[in-house]
Amino acid sequence: MHIDPLESKWIQTALGICGLFVGLILIDAFFHNIHTPSNVETIDSASLHLSEEFAEDNLGVHRDENGNIIVRMVAGRYSFFPKEISVPAETKLTFRWVSIDVLHGVHIPMTNMSTMVVPGFVAELETTFPKPGDYPVLCNEYCGLGHDHMWSKINVVERDQWHATQQPSSGAIDNE
Amino acid sequence: MNNVIERKLALSHMSVAFTAFILACFLGEYQVFERSGLIESLGSPTVYFASVSTHGVLMAYVLTTFFIMGFGYYTAATSLETPVWKPELAWTGFGLSLFGVLLAALPLLSGKASVLYTFYPPVQAHHFFYLGATLLIVGSWVWCAIMVVMFYQWKKANPEQPVPLAMFATTANALLWLWTSAGVALEAVFLLIPWSLGWTDTVDPGLARTLFAWTLHPIVYFWLIPAYTAYYVFVPKQAGSYLFSDEVARAAIIVLVVFSLPIGFHHLYMDPEQAKGWKILHGIGTFIVTLPTFVTGFTVIASLEIAGRLRGGKGMFGWIGSLPWNNTMVLAVILSLLMLIFGGFGGIVNASYAMNAMVHNTAWVPGHFHLIFAGTSVIMYFAIAYYLWPILSKKPLFSNNLALLQLWTWFIGMTILTTPWHVLGLLGQPRRISSVVYNNLLTLSWKPYELAMIAGGLIMLSSACLFVYLLYKTQFAKSEETYAAEVEYAEPLHAVKSLPEYLNDFKLWNKVIAIYMAVSFGIPILQFFFLDTFDSSAWSY
Numbered sequence: 001m002h003i004d005p006l007e008s009k010w011i012q013t014a015l016g017i018c019g020l021f022v023g024l025i026l027i028d029a030f031f032h033n034i035h036t037p038s039n040v041e042t043i044d045s046a047s048l049h050l051s052e053e054f055a056e057d058n059l060g061v062h063r064d065e066n067g068n069i070i071v072r073m074v075a076g077r078y079s080f081f082p083k084e085i086s087v088p089a090e091t092k093l094t095f096r097w098v099s100i101d102v103l104h105g106v107h108i109p110m111t112n113m114s115t116m117v118v119p120g121f122v123a124e125l126e127t128t129f130p131k132p133g134d135y136p137v138l139c140n141e142y143c144g145l146g147h148d149h150m151w152s153k154i155n156v157v158e159r160d161q162w163h164a165t166q167q168p169s170s171g172a173i174d175n176e
Numbered sequence: 177m178n179n180v181i182e183r184k185l186a187l188s189h190m191s192v193a194f195t196a197f198i199l200a201c202f203l204g205e206y207q208v209f210e211r212s213g214l215i216e217s218l219g220s221p222t223v224y225f226a227s228v229s230t231h232g233v234l235m236a237y238v239l240t241t242f243f244i245m246g247f248g249y250y251t252a253a254t255s256l257e258t259p260v261w262k263p264e265l266a267w268t269g270f271g272l273s274l275f276g277v278l279l280a281a282l283p284l285l286s287g288k289a290s291v292l293y294t295f296y297p298p299v300q301a302h303h304f305f306y307l308g309a310t311l312l313i314v315g316s317w318v319w320c321a322i323m324v325v326m327f328y329q330w331k332k333a334n335p336e337q338p339v340p341l342a343m344f345a346t347t348a349n350a351l352l353w354l355w356t357s358a359g360v361a362l363e364a365v366f367l368l369i370p371w372s373l374g375w376t377d378t379v380d381p382g383l384a385r386t387l388f389a390w391t392l393h394p395i396v397y398f399w400l401i402p403a404y405t406a407y408y409v410f411v412p413k414q415a416g417s418y419l420f421s422d423e424v425a426r427a428a429i430i431v432l433v434v435f436s437l438p439i440g441f442h443h444l445y446m447d448p449e450q451a452k453g454w455k456i457l458h459g460i461g462t463f464i465v466t467l468p469t470f471v472t473g474f475t476v477i478a479s480l481e482i483a484g485r486l487r488g489g490k491g492m493f494g495w496i497g498s499l500p501w502n503n504t505m506v507l508a509v510i511l512s513l514l515m516l517i518f519g520g521f522g523g524i525v526n527a528s529y530a531m532n533a534m535v536h537n538t539a540w541v542p543g544h545f546h547l548i549f550a551g552t553s554v555i556m557y558f559a560i561a562y563y564l565w566p567i568l569s570k571k572p573l574f575s576n577n578l579a580l581l582q583l584w585t586w587f588i589g590m591t592i593l594t595t596p597w598h599v600l601g602l603l604g605q606p607r608r609i610s611s612v613v614y615n616n617l618l619t620l621s622w623k624p625y626e627l628a629m630i631a632g633g634l635i636m637l638s639s640a641c642l643f644v645y646l647l648y649k650t651q652f653a654k655s656e657e658t659y660a661a662e663v664e665y666a667e668p669l670h671a672v673k674s675l676p677e678y679l680n681d682f683k684l685w686n687k688v689i690a691i692y693m694a695v696s697f698g699i700p701i702l703q704f705f706f707l708d709t710f711d712s713s714a715w716s717y
Contacts, residue, residue: 001675001676001679003421003423007471007478011424012689014466014467015467018463019468021524021528022463023383025460035529036445036452036455036529038450040448042449043710046599046710050359074459097419102298103298105446107538109538109603109618110604112530114537115446115448116446118381119298119381120709121382121448127633136604136614136619140536140606141537142292144716145222145225145290147221147610149613151614
């Protein structure tokens with residue numbers, strides 16, 4: 001068997017490049033805790049409205065007893081519910097997304113708030129929005145002929161301004 | 177060698193492939209027009225999503241499967257110098273696949289299967305669509321079986337001999353396809369078909385997505401391997417050179433097959449139904465599978481360098497200028513490698529576990545895969561057609577200059593089409609939307625890119641028409657002149673006298689794949705049977 005010395009050098013270089021990329025991903029995953037939305041939590045999409053967590057008055061932005069901000073959103077053809085929310089900038093947010101019908105995907109452009117919303121599962125992810133502003137919330141998986149019209153708005157406000165604009169009703173505490 | 181049957185098989189398969197291709201090109205151009213919102217009257221989500229679904233099915237399943245089968249039959253017969261095993265069986269496979277395509281075309285064209293080519297349940301298509309897609313796959317399995325039988329018959333007749341590289345790669349592809357199509361076949365047979373026929377009421381979207389992911393990425397290598405085969409066995413000869421290394425080529429193909437299989441979860445990075453450990457495992461596999469591409473790039477460029485120097489090229493880069501740029505195969509490989517570099521870069525971004533969140537399901541993704549598929553692979557399909565069509569039809573190519581023009585315009589059109597796509601993705605535009613109706617400032621910045629894409633698409637459409645025209649003129653030329661050339665395979669720089677069995681056979685690799693697949697897909701699939709999951713009922717689109 002013949003392998004040219006130059007070729008074997010190139011193979012080692014290519015291995016080095018792959019090793020570098022894999023290494024960076026693993027360091028981010030295991031030391032900086034940067035992961036994909038992967039909580040494998042099931043839920044019955046057909047009876048979300050009867051569930052405790054995703055009942056109508058539990059949707060939107062809430063603070064739990066530990067002070068964490070939880071955003072519960074429902075995706076259904078062709079909107080995200082609630083239609084408009086307001087969250088603080090530079091603050092850790094936990095999003096919990098569910099679908100009432102088919103497959104959806106949600107993305108807030110220019111941020112890393114992105115997840116698939118698969119019926120039967122709760123998609124959970126943590127993120128922080130660095131900059132205040134109005135952001136669109138877009139459905140990015142084809143979900144039916146009205147898919148283009150499926151979007152809503154999120155208003156990211158300065159961290160110290162946020163409490164002032166917060167609705168009194170959204171101060172409800174969940175028992176998790 | 178007379179091989180009338182093989183020539184007829186190859187021509188029939190490739191004719192179906194390229195008919196699908198040209199239809200899909202027209203649909204593609206319509207889609208960039210509709211998306212731009214330039215012509216109001218074109219705005220119809222119903223037509224748009226029927227068109228996207230048909231475009232995807234024709235390009236990804238019909239063009240590729242038929243081209244690969246036709247190319248495989250001819251490569252097997254000519255490289256092994258033996259007739260195709262049981263041609264009547266080959267025709268049965270052809271018939272099954274074609275019937276499947278026609279069956280799926282009925283609901284696709286009448287808008288009853290607008291579920292896109294990824295058909296993610298619980299949005300449900302007409303059952304003819306799922307049945308048709310399944311038959312297309314079953315027909316292709318006949319081809320796989322014939323390739324594997326021919327491979328082993330030849331080995332038995334020529335013990336200790338290295339299997340010709342062209343056949344080695346073709347058989348590798350047949351095995352890859354058998355392994356990977358099993359995922360979507362299981363999804364169709366156990367979930368989608370009974371559900372669309374009304375035998376079952378509900379479907380598990382998480383399980384369906386996991387099974388589809390089993391097929392979804394390796395299928396890309398199924399499309400790519402014929403392009404790589406041409407890189408290795410046709411390009412060096414056409415450039416007037418030798419293949420730099422035969423052994424490393426075989427190793428690259430084996431690594432490609434083994435590691436391409438358990439990586440499908442990188443399509444599920446943003447999905448909630450699989451845990452992060454499995455996603456990281458598949459992510460690492462995705463990086464490993466870039467290795468054979470790195471190696472292939474090196475071997476092909478080295479073979480080209482030898483060609484350039486043999487033709488008098490001097491200095492560090494002088495050899496590039498002295499390559500035969502007027503040879504369609506040589507031009508195609510250069511353009512193909514350029515697009516592979518950019519497409520591959522985008523792929524590494526997609527594969528990067530956390531970075532994926534920024535580009536997942538945005539316009540970036542079709543930008544990336546059009547570079548790899550329509551750029552890297554299809555441009556080699558063109559070159560293979562320009563090379564083989566005259567040999568198959570025994571008539572000279574209608575015009576070499578027009579063929580060169582066609583390859584250049586395809587490359588230029590592709591560059592103009594995919595660059596804006598990548599930018600749009602970074603600006604957050606979702607893929608798979610038919611119009612932009614978001615009442616937001618951000619979306620204003622998308623407009624100019626949409627217009628550039630129309631121009632790129634038009635150039636590509638013209639190029640595609642020219643391609644079909646050239647084949648048509650070649651096939652139906654009235655000239656009495658017979659084209660008598662035969663297929664020529666490249667010789668390796670260092671003759672291969674004997675090979676270790678692991679580089680000349682797949683038995684060991686099939687075992688490795690079986691274990692690897694059991695580990696990487698076993699528990700992720702089984703979890704749906706021990707988790708308390710909830711199925712979905714069917715939804716229309």
